[in-house]
Amino acid sequence: MRLVPFAVAASLLGACASTGGGKTPTPVDALYSQLDLASKGYETALQQSREGDQQASRLTLTQSLDRLKEASARCGTTPGCDPQRFFSVFDHLLRLKDGDFGDGQDLDSDVDLSQAALAAGNAGAASLPQAQRSVTLLHGQKLSQLIAMNGPVKAALEMWLTQWRPQLMDAWVNYQYLRYQMWPAYEKADLPEALLFGIMAKESGGKVHAVSRSGASGPLQFMYATGMRFGLGSDNGFDLRFDPAASARANAEYINEQLRIFNDNLELTLGAYNGGEGRMRRTVGDDTSVSFYDPRIYDQLSQETRDYVPAVLAAAWLFQHPDSYNLRFPKIDGAxxxxxxxxxxxxxxxxxxxxxxxxxxxxxxxxxxxxxxxxxxxxxxxxxxxxxxxxxxxxxxxxxxxxxxxxxxxxxxxRAVVPVVQAPVAPPPAVRGTSRYKVRRGDTLISIVRKLHCSSVQEIAEMNGLKHHHISIGQTLKLPVCR
Incomplete structure (x- = not known):
């Protein structure tokens, strides 16, 4: 049954590529036919793998990938070729592949599809690292199927691969050393590790002692009240929001609570984590099947939440598919x-x-x-x-x-001691005497100040309690004695 959507997509691609009526195939038609054959070959490789014929599966996969690389590379130089068709197939193959190869297999460990993707101008497909293969499900659903590869997520992918790349790499390194503390709570809660990484990468970059301007604290940035609700109080003066294991447990409990409320809608759940569950619940109402990107929801959210949700999902996607985006995470021994x-x-x-x-x-x-x-x-x-x-x-x-x-x-x-420099003590302001001045015809507050050469309009207005700097003929003003 898992192959049915792909078979339908492949048949549609084949229909688009067919020339019909005995016409001579155009160069574009030929490329689309190659794309169709590559897709069908990938499907065959998956089926061979499930049947236990790993040698045949590897051969079929390699041949399919070579065909896909060649076709995608030629698309950019062929008039009329729509790269979006190749992008869609790359994205679909990534989703189809997640968890579908045998548990003991990593069929394209020696095949780098990112080169084909770069030739076409987008990312291709690569296998999930073996250590992560069993953690891609969210309550029985493939995480990759829940991540819509739309404009906001693609934009976030670009940010992670460019401007946010240092934070992404730091988060990866930090997480590898914290993994033994944080991952067990997520695994126990039946939540995917990629989601945990995505939240942590966006929230703190894996800095356990991170504190935001709003007071959110810890690697997963709990506000004080929310942390208390999930057991992140004080332990002998230590704020448990800074404890990696405790914060991961609390985060898993929170995510599962909100998934129940929002009927396993991951995007709404992440929006609640960032913008507050009460606000998200009021915005969504009773229709928990609504898309996070529906204008009725999206337009009511803060810009921070609009950016946060796709950023977390994009980081989770990169955690699963780094090679597909020409990304190489360093190998870390986190024992x-x-x-x-x-x-x-x-x-x-x-x-x-x-x-x-x-x-x-x-x-x-x-x-x-x-x-x-x-x-x-x-x-x-x-x-x-x-x-x-x-x-x-x-x-x-x-x-x-x-x-x-x-x-x-x-x-x-x-033990080096830095000298403490005492700030100079400013002398107390000199106390000035006051004199009296009777306002004459033609006087203004500015003209009176200019005669003194030592004061300001503001000072005299405050000394006399003047509103809007208004004075009247015959009025007696207090003025500072100038020396």
Whole structure:
């Protein structure tokens, strides 16, 4: 049954490509026929994979992808060719592919469709990384089927791949080290990991201690009242919104609560998470099947919420399909580890002595803070204290931070004292005496001030309680004595 929509789409493409009436095929018709054949070949490869014939499936897939690459590359130089047809097929193949190959297969691990996509001017299809294959469902629905590849989502994809790219890459790295704490709560709640990543990437970039101007806090940016509602209170003075595991649990509970309210409408649920569930419920009313992008809904939302929902979905889509967008996330060994301090040290000192161990070019300060959210990074922890860190740093700690020059240097830098400069105390304003002046014909407040050479219209107006700087003939004014 999963192949029926694709078969219908393929037959329509074939109908469009047919020449009929015995006419000689045009170059455009020939390209559309190639697109049709590639699509059918992809369908065949999927079916062969499900039947267990992996060798035949790989061969069929490779041949189909080669045909698709060739046709898409020629479309841009063929008059009358509509690239949107190729874009639609690329998008459809991504959705068809999600979760459909065998659990032990990653059929195009050696095939990069992004090159074909770039030739046509858009992204192609690539397989989901094996580690993520089993987490693409949202209550039994494929997440990819719930993400509408419309204008706002495409615009957000471009932003993530350009202006927001540094935040996306930082979020990926941060999440890999936090994954063992955050993912179990989402998995238990039957929510897709890609959604968790999309929310975190947009909310905080994976910075556990992030605080917004409105007071939203933590990696998933809970407001205080909402956090309290989902158990993110205070634990011995520590704000649990900053706890990765607790915030992921609370976020999963919130998302599931809103999915029930909005009948599994993911876009409305994300809109509620950003703009408030009460506001979203009033906007939507009883018709929970309405699209987030319906003008009756979309036009009533804040610009922040209009941008937020497609941004989260686009980040989730990239989490699932990075290769399809010419995106390479770094490989991260996020296995958790611990060390028992052999000598007193703060997180800042450990950052200095660890340096770029493990190839971390930007240093380990953010990761150490994220994994030890209850600790002030500047406060020295005693020997014997146990700290969380990536397992790959356990040996680096023993080699660099116990003995030798680096912990000595780190401690020296940490104990440096910055002089406190006392701000100069301004002398009290001199008390000036006052004189009296009787307003004559032709006087204005400005002309009186000019005669004094030491005051202002505002000062004299305030001294005399004048409204709108109005004066009258014969009125006695208080004036400052000028020296």
């Amino acid at each position: 958790p580890g611990t060390v028992t301090l052999q000598r007193p040290a703060s997180l800042s000192e450990l950052t200095v002595c660890l340096g770029s161990a493990g190839g971390m070019r930007d240093g380990w300060f953010r990761t150490l803070r994220n994994l030890n959210p209850r600790l002030d990074p500047q406060v020295t922890q005693p020997a014997g204290a146990q700290l969380q860190l990536p397992k790959l740093l356990e040996q680096a700690y023993a080699a660099r931070c116990v003995d030798g020059p680096w912990p000595i240097l780190a401690g020296d830098l940490h």
